[in-house]
Amino acid sequence: MTARFGRLGRLLALLALAAAGAAFCYAAVRFADLSGGNGKPRITVIIKESKSMEFWQVFADGAETAAKEFDADIEVIGPEKETDIDEQIAMMEAAVARKPDAIVLAATDFNRLVPAARQAGDAGIPLIMADSGINSDVPKSFIATDNVAAGEKIGGLMAEELAGRGGKVAIISYVQWTATQLDRERGVRNVLEATPGVEIVGTFYSDGIERKAYEMTLELLKEHPDLKGIVGLNEASSVGPGKALRDAGAAGRVKLVGFDSSIEEVKLLEEGVMQATVVQRPFNMGYLGVKTAVQAIRGEKVPRVIDTGAVVITKANMYEDENQKLLFPFVGE
Amino acid sequence: MKWLPFKSIQTNMAAAFASLILLTVLLLSFIAYRLSTSAVRMTAEDYTAELVRQVNANIRTYVDNMHTISSLALNNRDVRSYIAGADSMPKEKRKETEERISEFFHSILISRKDIASINIFGYDGSFVSDRRDAVLNPYVSIAGQSWYKLAKAADGDVVISSSHVQPIFKDEYRWVVSLSRELQREDGTGVGILLVDLNFNVMNDMLTQIDLGQRGYVFIVSHDGNLVYHPQQQLVYSGLKSERVDDVLRQGSGSFMTDEGKQSRIYTIQDTGFGWKIVGVSYVSELVGNKRQMDLSLVLWGSFCLLVAIALSVLLSRKLSRPIKRLQERMREVERGNLDIYVPPDSQREIGLLARTFNMMVAQIKELMSQVVREQEFKRQSELNALQAQINPHFLYNTLDSIIWMAEAKKSEEVVLMTSALARLFRSSISKDQELVPIRTEIEHITNYLTIQKMRYKHKIDYRIEVDPAILDCRTIKVLLQPLVENAIYHGLKNKYGSGLIHITGERIGDRIVFRVADDGVGMDEETLGRILRPDGRKAEGRGIGVANVHARIQLHFGRDFGLSYESEPEVGTTVTVTIPAIEPDAGEHAANSGQPSETERREDGEQPGAGERAADSGQQSEAGPADSDGASGGKEESR
Numbered sequence: 016m017t018a019r020f021g022r023l024g025r026l027l028a029l030l031a032l033a034a035a036g037a038a039f040c041y042a043a044v045r046f047a048d049l050s051g052g053n054g055k056p057r058i059t060v061i062i063k064e065s066k067s068m069e070f071w072q073v074f075a076d077g078a079e080t081a082a083k084e085f086d087a088d089i090e091v092i093g094p095e096k097e098t099d100i101d102e103q104i105a106m107m108e109a110a111v112a113r114k115p116d117a118i119v120l121a122a123t124d125f126n127r128l129v130p131a132a133r134q135a136g137d138a139g140i141p142l143i144m145a146d147s148g149i150n151s152d153v154p155k156s157f158i159a160t161d162n163v164a165a166g167e168k169i170g171g172l173m174a175e176e177l178a179g180r181g182g183k184v185a186i187i188s189y190v191q192w193t194a195t196q197l198d199r200e201r202g203v204r205n206v207l208e209a210t211p212g213v214e215i216v217g218t219f220y221s222d223g224i225e226r227k228a229y230e231m232t233l234e235l236l237k238e239h240p241d242l243k244g245i246v247g248l249n250e251a252s253s254v255g256p257g258k259a260l261r262d263a264g265a266a267g268r269v270k271l272v273g274f275d276s277s278i279e280e281v282k283l284l285e286e287g288v289m290q291a292t293v294v295q296r297p298f299n300m301g302y303l304g305v306k307t308a309v310q311a312i313r314g315e316k317v318p319r320v321i322d323t324g325a326v327v328i329t330k331a332n333m334y335e336d337e338n339q340k341l342l343f344p345f346v347g348e
Numbered sequence: 349m350k351w352l353p354f355k356s357i358q359t360n361m362a363a364a365f366a367s368l369i370l371l372t373v374l375l376l377s378f379i380a381y382r383l384s385t386s387a388v389r390m391t392a393e394d395y396t397a398e399l400v401r402q403v404n405a406n407i408r409t410y411v412d413n414m415h416t417i418s419s420l421a422l423n424n425r426d427v428r429s430y431i432a433g434a435d436s437m438p439k440e441k442r443k444e445t446e447e448r449i450s451e452f453f454h455s456i457l458i459s460r461k462d463i464a465s466i467n468i469f470g471y472d473g474s475f476v477s478d479r480r481d482a483v484l485n486p487y488v489s490i491a492g493q494s495w496y497k498l499a500k501a502a503d504g505d506v507v508i509s510s511s512h513v514q515p516i517f518k519d520e521y522r523w524v525v526s527l528s529r530e531l532q533r534e535d536g537t538g539v540g541i542l543l544v545d546l547n548f549n550v551m552n553d554m555l556t557q558i559d560l561g562q563r564g565y566v567f568i569v570s571h572d573g574n575l576v577y578h579p580q581q582q583l584v585y586s587g588l589k590s591e592r593v594d595d596v597l598r599q600g601s602g603s604f605m606t607d608e609g610k611q612s613r614i615y616t617i618q619d620t621g622f623g624w625k626i627v628g629v630s631y632v633s634e635l636v637g638n639k640r641q642m643d644l645s646l647v648l649w650g651s652f653c654l655l656v657a658i659a660l661s662v663l664l665s666r667k668l669s670r671p672i673k674r675l676q677e678r679m680r681e682v683e684r685g686n687l688d689i690y691v692p693p694d695s696q697r698e699i700g701l702l703a704r705t706f707n708m709m710v711a712q713i714k715e716l717m718s719q720v721v722r723e724q725e726f727k728r729q730s731e732l733n734a735l736q737a738q739i740n741p742h743f744l745y746n747t748l749d750s751i752i753w754m755a756e757a758k759k760s761e762e763v764v765l766m767t768s769a770l771a772r773l774f775r776s777s778i779s780k781d782q783e784l785v786p787i788r789t790e791i792e793h794i795t796n797y798l799t800i801q802k803m804r805y806k807h808k809i810d811y812r813i814e815v816d817p818a819i820l821d822c823r824t825i826k827v828l829l830q831p832l833v834e835n836a837i838y839h840g841l842k843n844k845y846g847s848g849l850i851h852i853t854g855e856r857i858g859d860r861i862v863f864r865v866a867d868d869g870v871g872m873d874e875e876t877l878g879r880i881l882r883p884d885g886r887k888a889e890g891r892g893i894g895v896a897n898v899h900a901r902i903q904l905h906f907g908r909d910f911g912l913s914y915e916s917e918p919e920v921g922t923t924v925t926v927t928i929p930a931i932e933p934d935a936g937e938h939a940a941n942s943g944q945p946s947e948t949e950r951r952e953d954g955e956q957p958g959a960g961e962r963a964a965d966s967g968q969q970s971e972a973g974p975a976d977s978d979g980a981s982g983g984k985e986e987s988r
Contacts, residue, residue, distance in 0.1 A: 080580060084563050278521060285487035285515070298582040324586065334515065336574050337585045343513045343521050344582075 055088045056116040056312045058305055061106055062093035063121045063147065070250070070275060070297045071121075073344045074146070077301025078119070085309040093121075097223055098190060100124045107131035111138055117308035120154075121146040125194040129153075141311035145304035146297075147195045155311050158303045158321040160295040162195050165325040166202020166248075169272050172291045172327065173203075173244050174210040176270040181212015182243025185235050187252040189223040199248045199274065207246075216242070221252045228255025236263055247273035250280065253292060257283040276328065276342045284330050291329045294341045299323045358669040365661030370654060377650050384642055392630065393603070396560060396616045400628040403566055404618045406554055410462060411508060411622055414527040414544045417456055418506065421466060421542060422531070424452055431531050431539050435472060446476045453478035462550040464514070464524050468531065469496070470540035483518040490516055499528035499541045508622050510574040511548045523548035525576070551577065564630035569593055571623040596627050605632070671699040675706065687714045727904050731783075733897045740834075744770075750804050762803065769799040783905070784823040784931065787854065787861070791815055794829045794852065801837055807847050809837060815854035819861055823931040825905055831894025832865045832912075832924050840869025840922050860910075861930045868921040877916050895924070902928060 060078050062071045075091045082089040092110075094102035100123045110118055111134045118135055120142060122128040129151045135142045136153035144154040173184060184207055188196045200218055207213045216239055221228035228251055235242060236259070245260070247253030253273025257280070260266045266288040273280060273292045283289035300323050307317050332338055421427055426448045430437075437445065453466040457478045468476040469490055475482075490496055493516065498507045509526040524545040530538045555577050558566045568576040573593050575581055583589040592606060596617055603616040616628040678691050689710055691703040747770055754763045773796040776789060791813065798811045833850060841848035851866045872880070881899045899912040906929050916922040 077582070080583075086562055278519075281521065282487075282519075285485065287487070296582065296586055299586050299588055302580075302583060302588070334513065336510070336512075339513050340581050340585065343523065 055086055056309055058082070058087050058089045058117045058119060058308045058312075059110040059113070059115040060089055060091045060119040060301070060304065061103065061110060061121065062091060063097040063103070063123050064095070065091070065093035066095050068097075068250075069277060069344065070295075074121070074297040074301035074304075076344070077298035077303075078305045079301075080298075081302040081305035081309070085306060087305060087309050089305060094123070097123055100127055104128060104131050108134060111135045111140060114138065115140060116312045117141040117143065119143045119145050119304040119308050120149075122149045122194070123147070123190075124149075125192055125197070126150050141308060143304055143308045143311065143317075145300050146295075147193060149194070156307045156317045156319060156321065158300055158307060158323060159195070160300075160325045161322040162198030163202040163205070164322070165274070165293050165295070166199035166204075167206050168202070168325060168327055169199075169246060169274065169291070169293045170203040170206030172272045172293075173246055173270065174206055174213065176272065176290050177210070177213065177243055179212070180243075181210070181214070183214050183216050183239050183241055184244040184246060185216045185232075185239070185242060186218040186246045186248065187228050187231060187256055188218050188220050188248040189252050191220045196248055203246050203248070221255060223249060223251045225251040225255040225258075228252045229259045230255075232256040232259035233263060236260075236265060236269070242269055244270040244272070247271065249273075250275035250277050253289065254279040254283065257288045261286070261288050281333065281342055284328065284333055287330065291327055294326045294328050294338075296323045296326070296341070298344065356669075357672060358665045361665035361668060362658070362661045365665060366654075366658050369657035369661065373650055373653055373657070377646055381642070381646060388642065392561075393614065393616070396564070396614065396628045396630050397603070397618075399558060399560065400566065400616050400618045400626050403555065403558065403628075404620055404626050407551065407568070407620060407624070407626065408622075410525075410546055410551060411527070411620070413460065413462065414508075414525075414546055415506065417460070417463060417466065417544050418527055418529060418542055420456065421453070421468075421544075424449070426452065427468070427531075430468075430476075431533060446474070447480075449476050450478060450480055454480075462547055464522055464545035464547045465517075465543070466545075467543045468540055469543065471538065472540075474540070485516055485518045485520075488515045495526040495528040495543065496541055499530050499543075500538065502530065504530050504532050504536075504538075508624070510570040510572075510576045511551075514545055523552070525551065555579075560628055560630050561634040562631075563634060564628070566626065566628050567591065569596055569625050569627065571597070571625075573597060576624055596625055671703075675699065675703055679706070682710055687717070723904065726900075730897050730901050730904065733894075746804065747800050750800075766800060766803050769796045769803075772796045773800065783825060785826050786820065786933070787815070787822050787824050788820040790824050790826070790828055791820070791854070793827070794833060797830055797833060798850070801833075805837075805842075809841055809850065810847055811850040811852070813852045815852070816856060819854055819856050819930070821933045822856075822861055823933065824861070824928055825901055828898060828902075828926060828928075829863060829865060831898050832926070835895050836865055836867040836869065836922065836924075840867040840871070842869075844869045856930055859930050861928050863926040863928075864923055865926070866921060866923040871918040871920050871922050872914070872916040873918055877914055880914055881912060898926075902926070 060075070062074055064071050071093065078089055078091060081087070092106055094100075094106065103123045104127060107118070107120065107128060108131050111131065118140055120128070120132070122132075122144065125148070128149045132142055132149055132151050132153045142154045144157045144159070146159050148154065148157045148159065177184075186200060186203060188200055190196060204215065207215055216235070219231050219235070221231060228247070232245065232255060235245075245256045247256055250273070253271070253275065254277065257271055257273070260269055260271060261283070266286070271283070271289045273289055274295075276292060276294045280289060280292055284292065303321055303323065307321065310317050326338065326341060328338055328342065333342055426445050430442075430445050430449060449468070453476070456466060457463055465482075466478045467482075468474075470476075475484065484490070494512075495507060495509045498509070506527060506529045509528070511523055511525050513521050514524045514526070515521055522545070525548055527544040527546070529542050531540045531542055532538050555566055555568070556579065560566060565579045567578040569591075570576050575584065575591070575593075578584055578591065580589055584591050592615060595604065596615060599617055601617055601619045603614060606613045606615070610633050612632040613629050614632060616630075618626045618628075620626060675691060678689050681689050687710055689707075691707055693700040693703050747766065751763055751766050751770075754766065773793065776793045776796070795813060798809075798813075802809050802811065829852065833852070836850050841850070848867055848869050851864070853864045853866075855862055881896055895912065902911045910927050910929060913925045913927075914922060915925070
């Protein structure tokens with residue numbers, strides 16, 4: 016009888032072996048499937064502003080493109096206004112609580128987002144910074160325009176416009192203590208302060224509000240009738256002064272170089288009120304943000320810093336193939 | 349069966365079945381996999397090609413629409429007259445014509461959602477648009493636009509632009525595809541440019557909805573390498589992505605595959621015929637992704653089939669091996685000693701045959717065993733008989749009587765001789781336990797016996813023993829010759845008138861030893877002769893009791909080839925021939941070895957060693973030995 020059991024046992028062992036083999040194959044395939052796609056990585060993308068700014072729409076577009084390509088699930092969220100730092104902090108904390116596989120963040124404040132970023136780091140969620148960084152070592156990677164270089168570019172353009180004659184230049188910035196604005200201003204100052212004859216009358220903060228920048232410019236024109244140039248450090252801070260110059264009849268006399276793009280800026284460029292603008296690549300930022308996040312989730316090594324570059328747009332090159340898509344990112348109305 | 353590791357036939361069968369099935373399943377799966385892989389791939393390629401054709405058809409429809417509209421415009425009477433002589437027209441009339449043209453363009457546009465605008469730009473600076481309130485962008489030079497320049501250079505041919513932003517209207521930056529051609533008078537001089545703008549978003553919407561797998565996409569490149577449409581245009585322009593535009597431009601319609609490892613793509617190209625190329629790009633790894641799903645189902649189904657197969661093979665092998673197992677169990681019973689076993693014949697032929705053979709075998713074993721028991725019984729009986737023959741009490745009384753008479757007659761020397769012969773006779777018969785003894789011992793024994801008999805019957809008996817000394821060490825069964833000699837004396841010589849001779853010879857013939865005991869006595873008739881060797885012979889006559897026993901013992905010991913044979917002729921004599929195999933002392937292992945010690949033992953027992961020696965001596969000279977006669981003792985013996 017025992018011999019019989021032994022035989023039966025062996026048979027059962029054979030069966031079990033086969034079953035185990037099948038299970039193993041199944042698991043292997045399942046696992047391969049999992050790492051290959053079905054268990055999609057979840058990525059939360061937190062932008063600075065979710066309502067109207069074209070920049071962030073294009074950014075989100077790039078992020079969606081990468082999500083499709085790398086088979087990730089992404090949600091793009093952000094405060095209504097980029098000055099709503101508290102709201103963004105709250106969003107960040109809520110995102111950490113949802114435990115996504117990675118977070119891509121464009122910080123509205125260089126310092127105040129740090130604690131929330133640390134929470135993400137403590138929770139083991141890879142954090143990728145895009146466009147605007149924070150004062151922390153937690154982020155795995157920082158994907159943005161090299162704003163110092165972009166500032167230097169626009170500073171160089173202003174220096175060119177002044178054609179060596181020098182003069183007074185004002186810098187219209189947006190939200191103080193934002194990392195991007197700090198870098199851009201540094202870049203601009205790096206160049207202009209080294210240019211003989213150029214005098215920087217000051218940096219003025221528009222808080223990213225066009226109206227404020229407009230009025231600020233009119234004030235400046237009164238205060239400094241011999242103002243030779245204005246450098247705008249973001250879209251609102253470029254369009255506001257542009258409109259002010261147009262309205263004050265100072266177009267051409269006061270040179271204007273700016274940042275970013277919009278229909279308003281395109282018009283200002285066409286009219287010749289604005290001489291040049293430096294355009295970033297928000298699409299690439301969004302794309303690379305998500306791509307890098309996916310790489311970080313997979314445990315691949317990601318670069319600490321990725322410069323998405325900036326393009327100088329003037330009236331002469333604005334309708335070139337490469338630039339059209341940057342200035343007019345959307346085909347529909 | 350060495351390669352099958354299991355001991356049980358059932359497990360082995362199951363394992364064999366399972367591996368057979370496994371092999372088949374694997375082979376089939378592999379083939380199916382290969383076939384379906386290539387099928388999937390071909391389907392994917394066909395699908396892409398079909399999709400690209402579809403896109404081409406759609407794009408062509410739009411472009412053909414633009415063509416139609418441009419022809420429509422050119423054939424319009426007002427437009428024709430406007431071309432023919434706009435500069436010669438009076439101002440009023442010209443304005444009127446322009447308004448009618450604008451109206452006409454507007455009416456076309458109302459029915460066409462895909463057309464953004466229709467305009468005529470005269471070389472003289474005039475401008476007619478579908479929109480009556482159209483304001484041109486003052487900061488943009490119309491003549492600087494590429495569609496304007498290209499149309500002018502094309503000399504009346506249609507020019508289709510790439511997708512671009514149309515900046516010519518104030519506050520309007522639409523993405524369009526422009527069709528432009530020069531308006532020419534009949535003499536071929538150009539008067540202006542006709543521009544038909546197609547809303548690019550109709551194409552864009554159509555193109556973005558195309559699904560070419562997770563990552564696959566469609567793009568359109570114009571003949572000069574500009575991307576008309578690309579879902580990742582910005583990535584391509586900024587160099588984050590490379591697009592094989594050069595390869596695409598070099599090739600007409602068709603497809604090619606890039607060699608980028610895991611990122612390998614298949615490009616399917618379709619030439620639109622008006623300078624654009626539509627390219628479907630699909631990732632090879634996504635076909636592999638499909639393949640993975642296929643792998644999964646294949647593995648799942650395969651393992652399911654395998655499990656079923658294993659279960660089946662277990663069941664099957666159990667069913668097949670059950671009769672064998674049953675047989676095996678019965679065999680084990682037999683092994684334990686139970687011979688009363690019967691295996692019911694199975695329905696299956698081979699196994700049934702096996703069972704029948706087994707039954708037969710068991711029956712035979714049983715039969716043989718009982719036979720052995722019977723033979724042993726018989727053997728024991730005949731040994732006993734032999735022993736009885738040896739120590740025949742009548743013989744003893746008669747011999748003792750003879751000794752007494754001799755002693756009374758003061759024949760002391762004869763008394764000594766007879767007594768010592770008697771003693772030796774009994775000593776040799778007491779040496780039991782060994783079935784086989786040296787022939788030498790047997791000869792000694794018969795010599796002693798004959799010595800006694802000759803002394804008793806005096807002149808009536810004479811004897812001669814001639815045995816080849818070479819066979820003296822060979823073995824034989826005990827008390828072989830005594831019954832024969834006894835028979836010869838009592839039935840051959842005693843009844844003869846005068847003296848008789850018993851002649852014993854022993855020689856080796858081949859591998860046999862042949863003894864002959866011949867007497868010249870009264871002989872036997874045929875009937876007695878026929879009866880003598882039969883075991884029941886003694887019942888008919890006293891004669892033969894020992895003889896038949898000797899014959900039976902020889903045959904029991906050595907087989908049916910051996911035994912006794914009688915030749916006899918009445919009044920002439922009888923010769924009995926004894927045939928036994930020649931058994932060399934060492935071949936008779938046990939018997940030979942134990943024969944010697946037993947003799948030594950005898951001497952060491954302290955039983956008159958001298959007497960033994962003397963007996964041996966006297967045996968050799970027994971021919972001339974003293975004789976004695978006693979009719980009474982003979983009678984007594986006979987009456988036994």
